[in-house]
Amino acid sequence: GIPLVEITTAPCMRTPEAVQEVAGYIGMVLRSTGRVKRGLGTIRQDINVSIAGGARVEIKGVQDLDLIAEVVRREVQRQVALLAIRDELLRRGARVDHTVVDVTALFSGTKSSILKKAKSILAVRLCGFAGLVGREIQPGRRLGSEMSDYAKKCGVGGIFHTDELPAYGVTAEEVARLREFVGAAEEDCVAIVAAGRERAGCAAEQVMIRAEMALAGVPEETRKMLDEGSSAYMRPLPGAARMYPETDVFPVVIDEPLWESITVPELLTHRAERFVREFGLDEDLARQVAFSERLPTFEAAVAAGVRPTIAARTLLATCRELARDGVAVDRVSEDEILALLSAVEANRAAKEAIPDLLTELARTAGEGAGTPQERVDAVIAKMAPAVSQADVESIVRRVVAEREAFARERGMGALGPLMGVVMQELRGSVDGKVVSETLRRELGRLLS
Known part of the structure; x- marks a missing residue:
């Protein structure tokens, strides 16, 4: 199990926002170790508030970081x-x-x-x-x-x-x-x-x-947080008489060799900056990836040769959009997502097919056996079977021929609408860039 860790800070902070900022930084440092649980309820913040002429009040169990500033404001x-x-x-x-x-x-x-x-x-x-x-x-x-x-x-x-x-x-x-x-x-x-x-x-x-x-x-007093940030009395604030050494955990002596052997983890904020610098991600996307629960999957995908932008947008935007549409993306394992991204990078599936493939993986989760790679291969074969370049050219020629009048009227402006028709027929089996280049050549031939 993961041990319970209590961290106490006692800075003098003059604004509610400063309290929330410090709490967020502590959480970020803990998550940077990769050794703490994540999610609502895994970290509990106890907040001490006092004002001039008032008294020290401890508010227990503030789990939502975004509520900390409001809790402080309401206590003041x-x-x-x-x-x-x-x-x-x-x-x-x-x-x-x-x-x-x-x-x-x-x-x-x-x-x-x-x-x-x-x-x-x-x-x-x-x-x-x-x-x-x-x-x-x-x-x-x-x-x-x-x-x-x-x-x-x-x-x-x-x-x-x-x-x-x-x-x-x-x-x-x-x-x-x-x-x-x-x-x-x-x-x-x-x-x-x-x-x-x-x-x-x-x-x-x-x-x-x-x-x-x-x-x-x-x-x-010691108080408990209520919904939206107000608080209610729990018990009197304990005095020094209740402060005693932990009896179930032996003291750990941190000597010089132990201190020097500790590897300081890369902070998530620094990691986000590195993603911008090394992978060319925009700052907002880089920060989302660095602070995401799927950070290990992203790093594993990039290490396996997957383009960082595809990995990031799949793990964040695509998965979030599918979940919003009712797809149980959480049923798709991280290993399956990694195998899917690797298949896309190897041109065994197009990036445009990723939403459909993830949807099918989620729908069939728990059905039958097989490794993550075998599951992904089966879904690709069913949903987006491989299509040769000759097949792509044949489909493009047919689509253009069927819409010749439209193509002649719109010229190269017909590229976008016809692209949608071709991609729908291919069901994401071919990368959009390949389809676009083929369609552009065929339109050029027709118009010349």
Whole structure:
């Protein structure tokens, strides 16, 4: 198996884009070794974010590189919003009433499906919190969401609070009775939790704990990433007491001989530059090849004498287009693709036939036995059998003769349309360059 590797960096970065750039560079260096798995879920980025006046927050499990900058932006937004809420709470002289009130009887006739089935409904009065519990701190997230995250640790589904009520089947009359019963003033917010007595009591305590944290600003936390880049509370941020040596892996002493023996791999960025320089690929295509999962196949094809441009465009553009059209290209092995490219380079099939040949290889994958080379040979024989030069000339003469009036009218401008007709008949068995030269000669003979 491939071991799990943890890499920690602690640069001071001032923009979300800088964080994403560093994460991308780390991933590129790891992939340059050729010894790490690829794809979504194989690399997990944990991001630590703090702002002036805020706190260090660790966001776990960010798997999508393209989301890193957005995760950082949203965490900064959250901390800025929490600091603003703290300042407003302090200005109001807000406090948390630690008296937990049983309000189960108030909702005996409620139409709320959640409250109706609860054995116990408990309320907490948050003095001076009105309007702030429902204030958005991230897209789709409010201070009330943070309190709900804490409450969920007790096994409840979440909380209700008067900043969002009436709603969820709770009526305005029920909200008014609730506020009166717990003695809430206009500037107060009331949070309620509904569950069994023990769970509801635990959840109410957690709501009060998180409300007290709001008076202090931003708590240090470990959070999990949500869809699109927001985050939710997981657990308190561990302190130094939880940092201990790895007990299952012995230390590796890196002495001078070991250090000098390490072969530094060619970075993918440098490899892309080499592909431009040595193979004449354009910069965009070279970078796509260098960072592709099919890089080993590309390099094997070029080493076998396949033209780099044909190898690159087949592995990237052609395979991607076929997959988009519903062809299961992933069923074609890398060895079969390599054998197909070699056959094209040896003029046993035309490059124009590659899409059809790949489609047939994908369709017949798993049928019968045979080596990759034998499978490719069979598909070529079926889909694009070899055609001699004499056969090509015969077909070209016939096509031109059948369309003589069109050819005389258009002159050499008829080359393109007639080329399509000939290639369709040949089904990609002959390289387009050969067909074009033959057709050009025949048109020249006719027109002269």
